[in-house]
Amino acid sequence: MAKTKNTNARELIFGDLWEFDPAPETADPKFKTSYGLFIDGKFSPAASGKMFDTINPATEKKISEMALAGARDVDRAFKAADKAFHTTWSRMPGLERGKYIYRIARLLQDRAREFAVAETLNGGKPIREARDFDVPTAAAHFFYHAGWADKLAYVAPGRSVRPPGPVGQVIPWNFPLLMLAWKIAPALAAGNTVVIKPAETTSITALKLAEILQEADLPPGVVNIVTGAGETGAAVVNHPLAKKVAFTGSTDVGKIIMRSVAGTGKKLTLELGGKAANIIFDDAPLDQAVEGIVNGIFFNQGHVCCAGSRLLVQENIADVVLEKLKRRISVLRVGDPLDKNTDVGAINSREQLDKIKAMVQSGIDEGAEMHQPACKLPARGFFFRPTVFSKVSMSHRIAREEIFGPVLSVLTFRTVDEAIEKANNTAFGLSAGVWTDKGSRILKMSTELKAGVVWANTYNKFDPTSPFGGYKESGFGREGGRQGLLDYCELV
Numbered sequence: 001m002a003k004t005k006n007t008n009a010r011e012l013i014f015g016d017l018w019e020f021d022p023a024p025e026t027a028d029p030k031f032k033t034s035y036g037l038f039i040d041g042k043f044s045p046a047a048s049g050k051m052f053d054t055i056n057p058a059t060e061k062k063i064s065e066m067a068l069a070g071a072r073d074v075d076r077a078f079k080a081a082d083k084a085f086h087t088t089w090s091r092m093p094g095l096e097r098g099k100y101i102y103r104i105a106r107l108l109q110d111r112a113r114e115f116a117v118a119e120t121l122n123g124g125k126p127i128r129e130a131r132d133f134d135v136p137t138a139a140a141h142f143f144y145h146a147g148w149a150d151k152l153a154y155v156a157p158g159r160s161v162r163p164p165g166p167v168g169q170v171i172p173w174n175f176p177l178l179m180l181a182w183k184i185a186p187a188l189a190a191g192n193t194v195v196i197k198p199a200e201t202t203s204i205t206a207l208k209l210a211e212i213l214q215e216a217d218l219p220p221g222v223v224n225i226v227t228g229a230g231e232t233g234a235a236v237v238n239h240p241l242a243k244k245v246a247f248t249g250s251t252d253v254g255k256i257i258m259r260s261v262a263g264t265g266k267k268l269t270l271e272l273g274g275k276a277a278n279i280i281f282d283d284a285p286l287d288q289a290v291e292g293i294v295n296g297i298f299f300n301q302g303h304v305c306c307a308g309s310r311l312l313v314q315e316n317i318a319d320v321v322l323e324k325l326k327r328r329i330s331v332l333r334v335g336d337p338l339d340k341n342t343d344v345g346a347i348n349s350r351e352q353l354d355k356i357k358a359m360v361q362s363g364i365d366e367g368a369e370m371h372q373p374a375c376k377l378p379a380r381g382f383f384f385r386p387t388v389f390s391k392v393s394m395s396h397r398i399a400r401e402e403i404f405g406p407v408l409s410v411l412t413f414r415t416v417d418e419a420i421e422k423a424n425n426t427a428f429g430l431s432a433g434v435w436t437d438k439g440s441r442i443l444k445m446s447t448e449l450k451a452g453v454v455w456a457n458t459y460n461k462f463d464p465t466s467p468f469g470g471y472k473e474s475g476f477g478r479e480g481g482r483q484g485l486l487d488y489c490e491l492v
C-alpha cells in the first residue's frame, strides 16, 4: 500500500512563534561592593591590599570586588585553621559539631533564593538550576554530614578514626556553592578545619556562605576562605600545615598538585575531568532517553565534569535519535540566566567560551557534521548555542578531550561489547549512562564500564549519600556517602 503523508497532523512549533514573556527572578542577592578574605572568623584585607573584580558573565558587568590572597594570607589562614583544630574543633564532641553543621544547613535553606540569584549572577547558570539543584543540594550535603558528626565510630567498622588536621581545598567554577559544600561539610563532620580557595571567577557565594558561618557562630578559624587565582590555590595546596588536600578541577592542574604533594605525607583526593559515554540501546524509551541526553550535556551549559558529552547510539536507531535530538535542541531557550524560562545560560568566562569555540572548530575541521539551532543569542555576555556533532569518529578531538561546554559528540555502535569498548576507550573514567529496557544489560554494563558512576535510564542524579568520584585521569577518592567521609579521616 502506498504511504500517504498525513497533512492534517499539525506540529507544535515553539521558538519565535510562541514568545515567552520575560520571567526574571527578583530576589535580592545582597551583594557587597567588596569582600575581604575570611580568616579566623573575620573578613580582612589581603596583606598586599590587592583586589580583583568579579563579573556577571551574562552581561560582562562588574558585580563586586574581592581581596587577592597571597602566600602571607594563606599562611595566616592555615595558622588560624591549625589553632582552631587543636583548641576547639577536633576536641569538641561530635554531637556538638553536628549542631553547628545543622545550623549552617538551615541558614542556607532560609536564604536559598538569595543564594540562588547570587550563584546565577556570578556563574551564568540558569536560575532554575541554581534554585532547584545547586542550593538545595548544597544544603542537603550539610544536613547529611551533620548527621555523621556523632557517628564516626561507624565510618570504618572495627576501626577507630581521627581527623588528620587542617585541610587545604581548591574548587572550580562550575558548581561554586555545591563544590564548597561537598568539600567543607565532610571535613567539618570528621573534625577537620579548612582553608578553601574558590575559583577566581565565582567566589561570591563562598563569601556569602562565610556570612552564614558567622551567623551560625562557628568557632573562628574552623573555616577560612581565601580568594584569588591559581597561585593562591598553589599556596593552599603546598602549605606545610595542610594535612590533607582535596582538589576539584582540570586534569592538568590535578597532575601538578599530585606531583607537588608527592612525598609530603599529605592525604590527597582529586576529582578531575571526564568524557562520559551516554549509551542508548535500541530497546530504550527513546523520548525519555532524548530528555536524558539533553540533561546530560546541556545542564549547566555542559560545564559538568560528569557531563554525557559522548553519545553512543546503537546504529539502527541513530538516525531517529539524531532527528529527535535536533528537534529538541531547536526549542531550548538560550539567554538571560535569571529568567525562569531559560534552559541554557551563559558560559562562565570569555576564556572558557574561546576554548569551546576552538574545540568546535576542530570538530568542523576534522570532518564531523555540526547541528545548531537558529536561536538568537544576547548581544552581550558569553553565550554559545547548544551544539550536536554527528559523523564523529573516536579519533576526533571532540570525542577525546573534555570540552566543558554545551557540545555533544554522537558516535554509533552495533553490539554491547562494542559499546563497552568505545565507552572505556578514553583517558577518563568519571561517569556513564545506559539506556535500555533490559535489567541484565544494565548490570553487565555497570560492571564493565570503567566509570565511578553509572546511571541507568537517567542521568546527572546526585545525592549526598552516594559516593562520587573517578577512575584513571578522572582522579581518585570519593565525595559523598560513607566513602567520601572516610577520605577525611585517618584510620587508627
Ligand code: NDP
Binding pocket: 170, 171, 172, 173, 174, 197, 198, 199, 200, 201, 228, 229, 230, 231, 232, 233, 234, 235, 237, 248, 249, 250, 251, 253, 254, 256, 257, 271, 272, 273, 274, 304, 305, 352, 355, 402, 403, 404
Ligand atoms: P583549573 O583546574 O585550572 O581550576 C580549578 C581550580 O584550581 C581553580 O580554583 C583554580 O584557580 C585552581 N588552580 C589553578 N591552578 C592551580 C595550581 N597550580 N594549584 C592549585 N590550584 C590551582 O580549571 P580551569 O578553571 O582553568 O578550567 C580549565 C578546564 O578544566 C575546563 O575547560 C574543564 O575542561 C576543566 N575543569 C574540570 C572541572 C571538573 O569538575 N572536573 C572543573 C573545572 C574545570 P582559578 O580559577 O582562580 O584559576
